[in-house]
Amino acid sequence: MTLQTSPSATLAAPRRRVFPGARLAHRVWRLTTRMFREKPLGAAGGVLFLVFLFCGVFADVLAPHDYNEINPIERLKSPSWAFPFGTDNLGRDVLSRCLYGAQLSVIISLSAATLATLVSLVIGVVSGYLGGRIDMLVQRFVDAWMSFPDLVILIVVVSVMGPSMTTVILTLGLLLGIGGSRIVRSAVVSVRENMYVHAAQSIGASTPRILWKHIVPNVLPPVIVLFTTRIGAVILAESGLAFLGLGVPPPAPTWGGMLTGTGRQFMFQGPWLALAPGLCLTLVVYATNVFGDALRDLLDPRMRGSR
Amino acid sequence: MSTYAIRRLLGLIPTLFFASLIVFVTVRLIPGDVIDMMLSENDISAQQLSREQLLATLGLDKPMWEQYLHWITGIVSRGDLGHSLWAGDSVWDQLAQRLPVSFELGLIALVFALVLAVPIGVYSAIRQDTAGDYITRSFSILLLAVPSFWVGTMVMVFPSIWWGWSPPVEFVRFADDPLQNLKNMLLPAAVLGMGLSAVTMRMTRTMTLEVLRQDYIRTAWAKGLDERRVVWRHALRNALIPVITLVGLQAPLLVGGAVIIEQIFVIPGMGLLLIDAVSQRDYPVITGVFLVVGVAVMLINLAVDLSYGLLDPRVRQG
Numbered sequence: 017m018t019l020q021t022s023p024s025a026t027l028a029a030p031r032r033r034v035f036p037g038a039r040l041a042h043r044v045w046r047l048t049t050r051m052f053r054e055k056p057l058g059a060a061g062g063v064l065f066l067v068f069l070f071c072g073v074f075a076d077v078l079a080p081h082d083y084n085e086i087n088p089i090e091r092l093k094s095p096s097w098a099f100p101f102g103t104d105n106l107g108r109d110v111l112s113r114c115l116y117g118a119q120l121s122v123i124i125s126l127s128a129a130t131l132a133t134l135v136s137l138v139i140g141v142v143s144g145y146l147g148g149r150i151d152m153l154v155q156r157f158v159d160a161w162m163s164f165p166d167l168v169i170l171i172v173v174v175s176v177m178g179p180s181m182t183t184v185i186l187t188l189g190l191l192l193g194i195g196g197s198r199i200v201r202s203a204v205v206s207v208r209e210n211m212y213v214h215a216a217q218s219i220g221a222s223t224p225r226i227l228w229k230h231i232v233p234n235v236l237p238p239v240i241v242l243f244t245t246r247i248g249a250v251i252l253a254e255s256g257l258a259f260l261g262l263g264v265p266p267p268a269p270t271w272g273g274m275l276t277g278t279g280r281q282f283m284f285q286g287p288w289l290a291l292a293p294g295l296c297l298t299l300v301v302y303a304t305n306v307f308g309d310a311l312r313d314l315l316d317p318r319m320r321g322s323r
Numbered sequence: 324m325s326t327y328a329i330r331r332l333l334g335l336i337p338t339l340f341f342a343s344l345i346v347f348v349t350v351r352l353i354p355g356d357v358i359d360m361m362l363s364e365n366d367i368s369a370q371q372l373s374r375e376q377l378l379a380t381l382g383l384d385k386p387m388w389e390q391y392l393h394w395i396t397g398i399v400s401r402g403d404l405g406h407s408l409w410a411g412d413s414v415w416d417q418l419a420q421r422l423p424v425s426f427e428l429g430l431i432a433l434v435f436a437l438v439l440a441v442p443i444g445v446y447s448a449i450r451q452d453t454a455g456d457y458i459t460r461s462f463s464i465l466l467l468a469v470p471s472f473w474v475g476t477m478v479m480v481f482p483s484i485w486w487g488w489s490p491p492v493e494f495v496r497f498a499d500d501p502l503q504n505l506k507n508m509l510l511p512a513a514v515l516g517m518g519l520s521a522v523t524m525r526m527t528r529t530m531t532l533e534v535l536r537q538d539y540i541r542t543a544w545a546k547g548l549d550e551r552r553v554v555w556r557h558a559l560r561n562a563l564i565p566v567i568t569l570v571g572l573q574a575p576l577l578v579g580g581a582v583i584i585e586q587i588f589v590i591p592g593m594g595l596l597l598i599d600a601v602s603q604r605d606y607p608v609i610t611g612v613f614l615v616v617g618v619a620v621m622l623i624n625l626a627v628d629l630s631y632g633l634l635d636p637r638v639r640q641g
Contacts, residue, residue: 153337160341163620164613165579168597169349172613175601176352252470256583259472260598275476283480290480294473302468309464 058310135193140200
């Protein structure tokens with residue numbers, strides 16, 4: 017096996033001993049500095065996204081109150097120093113609920129986006145590399161799947177399986193995964209025709225080996241971009257579902273759920289109830305969108321302007 | 324052109340088959356205990372039925388493939404989507420009442436999105452990299468991030484706090500009072516069209532930029548035509564063709580968004596039918612709406628593909 021024509025192999029060249037991961041760290045560092053220099057808006061989005069992650073992970077420490085701490089004396093208080101985002105109709109602190117909502121969003125968005133990306137990768141790589149009749153069949157299935165609006169599939173599946181965190185994550189992951197397989201497939205189809213793939217085929221490398229060693233590493237840039245854009249999509253879809261009362265069931269403080277249910281009729285007395293969760297949602301989705309766009313421009317110029 | 328249309332129509336058959344499978348299998352995922360739950364909770368839809376009757380009504384007492392065959396032949400031969408467990412009337416009748424409402428909402432939203440997006444997108448392209456371009460671009464990215472249900476909620480809450488005015492929520496049928504109906508539909512449609520207009524704005528900008536770089540545009544400038552002519556007569560026509568296709572592909576966005584908008588503004592369309600059916604566990608209605616929505620999106624895509632052929636001579640001959 018001396019035939020090393022894969023770009024990922026030729027890039028690995030210098031025979032210096034480097035501790036594992038150093039090259040990756042170096043690449044990430046270079047990408048980060050480029051992002052700050054060339055795409056300041058995208059970088060700002062990335063920073064905002066990190067803030068969101070931080071809030072989600074440390075919600076238990078950051079939140080001044082429990083998300084379900086009912087306090088009848090402090091009902092519907094407008095924003096103040098004690099309650100920066102005000103309180104709701106049960107006297108619960110809206111800031112704390114938003115922070116715990118971020119925690120739920122982090123858990124759901126990261127796991128569903130990871131699942132979605134894996135599903136896209138498997139379907140896209142298999143369908144794109146094998147081609148022929150299998151590809152045709154898989155693509156017709158994807159066509160059919162994409163004819164259904166995301167939200168409608170979600171509503172139906174959740175209504176059948178019953179709303180829970182697991183249902184929401186699994187359905188969203190599968191749903192967005194099947195849709196996203198198109199992007200992976202088109203990348204695979206163009207990589208498949210490269211000389212190094214033909215070389216590997218002619219020296220008799222097995223299909224799994226070719227897929228793993230030659231195809232997957234070379235379609236990673238669009239896959240990483242796909243993952244980032246999926247996070248925003250998951251957060252939006254999950255909040256829409258929660259808004260319809262089909263998300264993670266209450267009292268879990270999902271951002272979508274905070275805008276609906278019994279709190280809704282109190283918004284006329286406490287308009288801050290309508291503002292806080294919506295602002296959180298918009299900011300986080302905006303951040304992931306601009307970050308994803310910038311990442312796409314840096315990593316994968318072919319996809320520019322495709323959305 | 325006709326061979327293109329026929330090929331496209333034939334290609335629809337396997338997709339339709341898969342779509343029917345998706346609908347069937349998804350709804351058939353009902354775990355057995357849901358039946359018990361429906362019975363024990365004195366579910367509205369299960370009240371007058373015994374366990375066996377309920378299983379038979381849902382068609383769960385036969386093997387899966389037989390259920391599918393029965394279901395699909397009923398639809399293909401008689402257009403029979405089953406009967407509502409709750410209201411007892413045929414699902415098709417319910418859909419026939421609701422479809423036009425959702426269609427109207429979607430159409431107004433589409434018109435709104437295009438009227439807003441195309442001029443702004445073109446402006447953004449011909450003034451590339453000016454302050455105006457940056458502002459409109461940031462605006463469109465922001466529009467993509469704002470959830471429509473949040474905007475819908477704020478539209479309901481804030482005008483009523485500030486001016487004591489809130490959007491009307493009683494539904495007026497188009498046949499009864501067309502003007503009032505349109506007036507009531509305008510605001511929900513605008514909220515629904517928001518996301519689509521953001522997507523369209525970005526696409527119009529990209530496509531116009533692409534076309535403006537081409538040789539025939541330079542020729543048009545060289546002939547001494549003014550900007551209005553070059554942009555509107557020469558560039559826009561070609562730029563808009565791909566935009567139309569891409570807008571057509573966004574049809575699921577409108578249909579899915581309609582579910583939420585109809586819920587907020589209490590518009591009795593397909594979305595509200597679906598949500599009501601979900602809360603009553605009315606599975607035949609859920610199945611019906613699910614299938615019809617998918618097929619509707621497919622037909623929209625088909626229409627867009629075919630119109631693309633009509634609009635662009637290159638596709639017609641190619």
